[in-house]
Amino acid sequence: MKFLLLRRKIEAEAEHLALSGNDRKAEPIWFTIGRMLANRKWTLILVAKDRNDLIGYISISFAKFRKMRSNAYLVLSVRSDHQNKGIGTKLIQDAEKLAHARGTRRIELEVFAKNTGAHKLFKRLGYEEEGRKRKIAQIGNEFDDLILMAKFL
Numbered sequence: 001m002k003f004l005l006l007r008r009k010i011e012a013e014a015e016h017l018a019l020s021g022n023d024r025k026a027e028p029i030w031f032t033i034g035r036m037l038a039n040r041k042w043t044l045i046l047v048a049k050d051r052n053d054l055i056g057y058i059s060i061s062f063a064k065f066r067k068m069r070s071n072a073y074l075v076l077s078v079r080s081d082h083q084n085k086g087i088g089t090k091l092i093q094d095a096e097k098l099a100h101a102r103g104t105r106r107i108e109l110e111v112f113a114k115n116t117g118a119h120k121l122f123k124r125l126g127y128e129e130e131g132r133k134r135k136i137a138q139i140g141n142e143f144d145d146l147i148l149m150a151k152f153l
Ligand SMILES: CC(C)(COP(=O)(O)OP(=O)(O)OC[C@H]1O[C@@H](n2cnc3c(N)ncnc32)[C@H](O)[C@@H]1OP(=O)(O)O)[C@@H](O)C(=O)NCCC(=O)NCCS
Pocket: 014, 015, 016, 017, 074, 075, 076, 077, 078, 079, 082, 083, 084, 085, 086, 087, 088, 089, 090, 109, 110, 111, 112, 115, 117, 118, 120, 121, 122, 124
């Protein structure tokens, strides 16, 4: 439950996520929990804590299908009041170690082009651009591309 509250808080404040504001409210909480339980074999969530507060998380979704088993997909978020302290970097590094131990050899993630801070961070950690979904998101009158990035472990 604490994790769901953290995720909702980050989504409400983050500028560059696919979800914004209260988008998630359209989904009833019991549905979210049910989906998480159904996927628990395929998804690992690591959280960063400051005393008892959750301040960030990374989810690692492992591919379900046999041929794709060496792949995993990351989603990373850190609360705005705890950014730029190395927490995101540490979460990615820990996720990579865990994923590697489970047989993952290729990790992918997606980042909006206007999210220059996150894009730079992923590049610094060795993620390379593989493609773009152009003008996929609309914010007011402006459009943004979604960049697909991956790294081989
Ligand atoms: C993207 C995001 C996860 C980065 O998390 P973070 O904890 O701020 O990341 P870090 O602190 O590890 O790195 C950010 C910068 O701080 C710098 N930094 C790292 N440790 C630091 C420290 N101890 N002190 C000061 N700065 C530090 C890093 O060098 C990095 O800069 P660089 O990428 O220009 O080299 C965070 O901004 C976020 O959650 N944004 C909203 C959601 C989002 O956009 N998610 C990504 C899409 S999947």
